[in-house]
Each structure stands twice: as C-alpha cells, then as structure tokens.
Amino acid sequence: MRDFIAYLSTFFKTFRKEYHLILSAFLLILIPAAVIFNTNYLIKNVKKDIDKEVLRLGSQMANIIGRAIRDDLSNEGSIDSIIGDVALENPDIIGIDILLPAVEKNDIKFKIISSLDPEAKGKISSQTQNLWAWTDDEARAYLTSSVAISTENNQMPDENVRSWVIAVPFHDAFKSKLGLVNVKLSSQIIDERLAKNTFIRSYVMLAITLVIILILVAFNSRLFQYALLARRLKEVDQMKDEFISMASHELRAPITAVRGYLSMILDGSVGPISESSKKILEVVADSSKRLADLVEDLLEVSRIEQGRMKMTLAPVDVQEIISASIAELAVSAKEKGLEIKEQKWEGDLPKISADKDRMRQIIVNLLSNAIKYSLKGTVTITTLVNNGFIEIRVRDTGIGMSTEARTHLFEKFYRIKSDKTAKIPGTGLGLWITKQLIEIQKGSIRVDSIENVGTEMILQFPIIKKLSKG
Template identity: 40%
Template sequence: MRQLLERFQRLFVSERGQLAFAIILLILIPVALVLNTFIATRAAQENMDFELQRKAVMAEEIFRTAARDRLTDPAALQDLVTRVAAASDDVWGLDILQWQNDEFTVVASAVAGSTGRTVRDLNAIIAWHEDEPVAYATVSSDRRTVGSELQRGDGHDRFWVVVSPLAAADGSRYGLISMKFSSQVVDDIVRNSVTRATVILILTILIVVLLLTANTRLFQFALLFRKLKEVDQMKDEFISIASHELRTPITAIRGYLEMVMGGDFGTIPDSATKALGTVKSSTERLNGLVEDLLNVSRIEQNRLDLELTNIDPKAVIDEVITELRPMANEKKLGYAYDGPLKLPMIKVNRDRFKQVMINLAGNGLKYTKSGSVKLTAEIREKSVRLIVADTGVGMSPAGMQRLFTKFYRVQTDQTRDIPGTGLGLWITKQIVEKMKGSIEVESIEGTGSQFIVTFPITTSTV
C-alpha cells in the first residue's frame, strides 16, 4: 500500500503527471456539471409535466360535470366549450366527441369549423374502450385535439392532450372530452434553466482552466521545493562528512605544529619562527571554520548535545575573561567584567553557554580597534541579563536586522579585512534559544555594539 501511494505521489508530482491530471480534471468537471444539469432538468421537467397532467385531468373532471347537463343541447354545449377555451391561455384546444357508427364525431369544438367532422384516433379509441382517461404529449400546435393527422407536429412546442370518457346525465356513455394543454410555461422554465446551466458551465470551465493554470505552477513549486529539500539535505550531509574528514588532519597539523614550535624536533631558526606563527594562525582559523560547520550540521539535524544543568554564570564569565585576555592585551584594549559578584543560577548546558559567551566576547575584541570590551550582568525579577558591550565599529539598522542570519557579515571598509564566516552569531542565537534563552543586539554605527543574552533564573543566588 505504501509503495502504491509513493508511486501515485511520484506520478502526480512529475510534469507528465501534472498534464494528465489537468486534462482529467478539465474533462471530468464539465462532464459532471453537464450530467448534473441534465438529470436535474429532466427531473424538474417530469415533475412539472406530472403536475400539468394532474391539473389537466382535474380541469376535465370539472368540465365534464358542467357539460353533462348540456349534452342534449348542442348550442349550449358549444357555448360552454368556447367560453372554457377562451378563459385560459393554457387550454390550447377542446373537443367534445360522440361515438357514432363505430367512429367519433366532433359535436362541439373550440376550433371554428371543426364541428361535424369524423376522426379516427388511437388514443381516443383506447380511452373509449378502456373507459379510462388517456394522457399523452404531442408537438403538434394544431388547436384540434384528436386525429391521426395531428400526431406529426412542427417540433417547436410541446402540448399535453388528455382524452377522458364522458357520460350523459342518466349515466349512459356519451363520448369523450379531449383537451389540449400548452406546456409552454414548463418548456420556458426548462429552456431558461438550460441556458443558465450553459452559462454556468462555461464560467466553470474558465475557472477550472485558471485553477489548473495556477495548480500547475503550484505543482512546479512543489517539485522545486522537493528538489531544494533534497539538495539541502545533500548539502547538510556533505558539510557533516567534510567537517569530520577535515577535523582529523587539522588535529594532526596542530599537534605537530605545537611539537615543532616547542622544540621537540630541535632548535627553530629565528627566520622560521614567524612563518610557523602564520601557519599556526591559519590552522586555528581553519579549525574554527570546521567547528562552525560541524555546529551548523548538528543544529540543522537536531543532534546538538544540550543536557541542561544548573550552573553559576559568573564562574563561566571569569573563565571567558581569562581565556581571551591575551587577545585583548595584544590589541591593547580594555577588557573586564563589571557587574555583580554573585549571580543567580541558570539552567543551561555549561559548555554551550561558555561557547556563546566566548563567541560574543571574541567578536567584540575582533571588531574593536581601540577602546574596550566590557562584560556585565543585570539581575531582573525572574531572569539574568548578560551584556557584552564594545566600542567597535558598530552597525547600521539594516545590518542589525540580518545579523543573526546564516552566512551574513556586516560589510564595510572597516570590516572587510577581518576574517569570519558569518556563522558564529547564527550558531549563537540557535544555541541560546535551544537553552530557552533570548539574544538581542543594540548598536550605533561608528560607536559600538552591545549584545544582551537573557536566561531565566532557577534559584536566587549561588
């Protein structure tokens, strides 16, 4: 079942599948609408025809009652027929037939000149011999109601003819009443319904075409998204593999370099010391890049080790001050912690918290040419704010908006020669948020920046 679903998904995500799907929809939707309209219209027409037939039978019954006492008076019977036919536009024709000598004779008619003619009509014969009303539809627009020559019509309008037995006042069989009723009202309603349905069908087809056009683009976006996702996954896997593969030789290079510079292989000439220092600096930069790539891979694949414990943030800050002191001294920058001597406990991963603080303090030292980098802390009611402030190059509001995005670096004349990957602050933000903290930046271009990291307090003091 799963394989079937996957094959179905592949079929409709492919370009050929999109085209087939669009053609199927373009055919099925109009066909469904046409069938629905046809069935609904036919049902409505049949219901209205039945109602018209029922009313015709009822009208004949009423006329039969009125005509029963006039059968012996041809003039009175003709007058009644004329008045009934003229009273309603729906009554298209009305004839009174009398059975004489095995045939019917018209004794009264709404059509002038029809009286006295003899007719042979199958429906009239059936109604007479079965002694039951017979109703049938015809397309003849002739106002005469019976006659074999009237079964062929012009095909434009429909009529219902009801032929019923007529008894005399004494109950004896006299003849037939034949009434023709126009179905124009019903047919007009049906035609209007078909016209509206046709318009709706055309509009629906246009809408379907537009939707399929939009859907085709959505399918293309889905296909593109799927490919991008695959490429992104391949990229993550490549970064992870490449970073791990690079880590081993870098570790060996650093180890041997330390041994060479430590004199394990003999005295180093003064001319080689500077070159070895350059190699060491480049190796450290390469190691930092590899570490950043590994952290990106771990974060994106949700493999970052973040076992949270209660720690003293002041102790970690002291370690950061100590470890980065040589960098500050080399650039002759002021570098110190200026805050409360005791801080509340926070629940974080100690190593990752230290990584965050080293990254922020290291960035401050890297982007500050003169002045100072100061670490401080503020104790709030339920949180601790750790602040790293520098007097460096600062950044614009536009730069601050993109600062925590992946691979972004503030590009100015002052920062162009400063090395970096644009991953450090993105990694920092991800780590802080995964430890239920928050980070923000405040900066003025040309004046300096301060990064504020906030974590919830677990206990009041150490």
C-alpha cells in the first residue's frame, strides 16, 4: 500500500513539473481519436437512417397493398390492377411482387401470384430474406442489383441498377399471415432523401470536433508559453542556487576565522579583557554562531536541491544515536529547566538502513526544536516497533501550533509567527532539511500538535529484513 501511495505521489509530482508535455501528448492522441470517432459515428448513423427510411417507405406501401388484396387473393386480375395503381401513384416504386407460401418437399417457398414484371409471375422464390420475414413476422430489407425481384432466373443482373427490396408479411382480419408483399425501391431515391440530413449532421459533428480541437490547440499553445516561462524560471532558480552555494562557501571560511578568534579572546588566550568587553564579545560570538548555522543550512539546502547530498547507508542502531543526542543536548535542556526523558523499546530494537551522521543530525534537530519551543515541562523521545517500521516519537510540552501552521511546517523558510515565537531565533530551514534527509533514507515524518499543549513529531523508518537461512 505504501508503495502504491509513493507511486501516486511520484506521478503527481511529475505531472506538476511536466504537465505541458503530458497535455501535448494527450492532444496528439485526441485529434486522430476525434476524427475516428466522428467518422464511425457518421457511418453508424447513416446506416441506421438508411434502414429506418427504407423500412418506413417499404412497409407503408406494402401495408396499403396487403390490406387492399387480403380479402380477394384468388382474383389475380384485381390484384394486378391494385399493384399497378399503387405503382402509378408512387413513382418511387420500381417493382412489386405478391407472394403466397408454397411447401415443396417440407421446405417453405413462395409463389409469385402477381407482379409488375410479367415474366416473374407464377415463378417460385426461395430468397432467404423472404423466409426470414415470414418466420419472424416482420419487415425485412436488403440491397440488390438485380432487375427482377425475388425470382430465380438465369439472367445476369444489371450492375447499373441498385435497389432496395422490402419483404413485408400481410395478414387477414384475424392477424393470421397470408403472404408477403415485396416492394422494390430505387436506392437513388433513398440516397436523395438521406443526403440532406446526413450532410447536415456530418457538418455539425465536424464543426463541433474542429471547435474542440481549436480550443485545445489554443490552450496547448498557452501551455507551451508557460513551459518556456517555467524553463526560464528554472534557469533563474538554478542560478540562484548556484549563487547561494558559492556565497555560502565563501562566507564559511571568514565566519570560521571570526569565531575562532572570538573564542581565543574570550578564553584569555590573547590576554585579559574587561568584563564589559567580554559581554559585548559574547553577543558577537552568539551572532556569529547563528550566522554560521544559517550558512550551513543554506549549504545543506543547496546540496539537497542539486542532488549532491551524499549518504552512506548501513545498518544503524537507532537507540545508540538517540542516547548520544540526548547527552549532547542535556546541558541546553537543563539551562531552560527542562527534562529530557527517554522511553526505550523493551527488548532488542531492530536496525534500520541509514546514514549514522545524518540520523544523528535529524534527532538532534528535532530535540533542539522541542527544547527551543518549550518553556517548561519535559521533552520525551520514544522508540517502538510498529508493523515493520521503527517509530521514533519526539514529544514536548511546548507552545504547540494551529492546524494551518501544521500544513506549512515543513516548507522552506516557514516559521510560525506569534508573540510567543517572536524572540526565538531560527531560519525556517531546519525542518525542511530534516524532512528531506528522512525521505532520502526511505523514511517519513508527520506532526501532531495542540496549541498551548505541545507537539509530537513522529518518524518512521523501515526495518532491515532478515534473510531467511537455507
């Protein structure tokens, strides 16, 4: 689960940094996809429209003919007259056949009892479409290039004539099937009826697609501008980092010299000094120490951001580092009237893979912060094992912080601004550096805090897995 969360975090970080490239790739995929979608949509809808129009026209004609002839099927002359009149009134019709079922060797076939084509009259048809229409009791339409309708003959079809044939069952007054009416319509008529609607629809879809693409292209061009701006800002930021790194290195040597000479003067190595001079020099020494700490923090930030932070990971005993850190800070805690308590894990504490010096830096920084922001009470550091992780908890009885402050706590140069923190020195870089060092070593840190009650920092590092023997 932690790996999945880490993967999502990496993905979102990459998206924020390279969003213009990702959206450009998305646009390149979207444009051909939109064209393909538009084409498929039109093809499917044209086919549906053709089927609907053909069935509508053919069924309408066939139903009229079926109702007119169903009561007198034996009178072929009357039927011929009726279908002839219908064909004259409807120029779209280029052929009509009336078919009655005929059984031959247990197979259902259909005999043409009347037709606009005199040569087709009296012939037997075994067209599959007719059988489907009869069996399903519903209209069926199919495209043909033959001149004759639903007949079996040896004539070659006229390839220049394409037509739609609609086979429609007709019934008596009691809804019993009597036969089939085959209506033949010219495909040209159907095409003309659909052309206008189809072209309008295609133009509308094309216009919508083009508008979407143009909007995305315009948006993407802005993204490219943002990308160029981001690149320039990145270059400026890199120049700033290089300047800070160079300036910090240049400041480090003179500050070290100043502190060295101040130390020699204060301890009397260069001769006795007055008490008033000593007090002034102690203030200067304290200020130079804060300046040295700031320079060191800036160097740490530069190393981390430029990927130059070197670590030697090895099995580390956390308890040993904690005990050494407590001993280092015991004096400063005592000066403020605070007590540092250590709550150790009962039993052998597993080791973690970490850089020993950096781990000590992390623990010292968190303990120093706890001491710095606690006016009274205790600072407690606890170690425990929790689901495959070593957990280190640093809890104080200090001033605490608000929910909003917790959300910004690990940001660079962030400091809680209040009357209680106004006189507490700091750069706002310590916790940011601490968090980066923890994450580089595959750990995590979170904070719980209540104003005027205290704060607890919770660190987790994965335990080194023991290889099974054999």
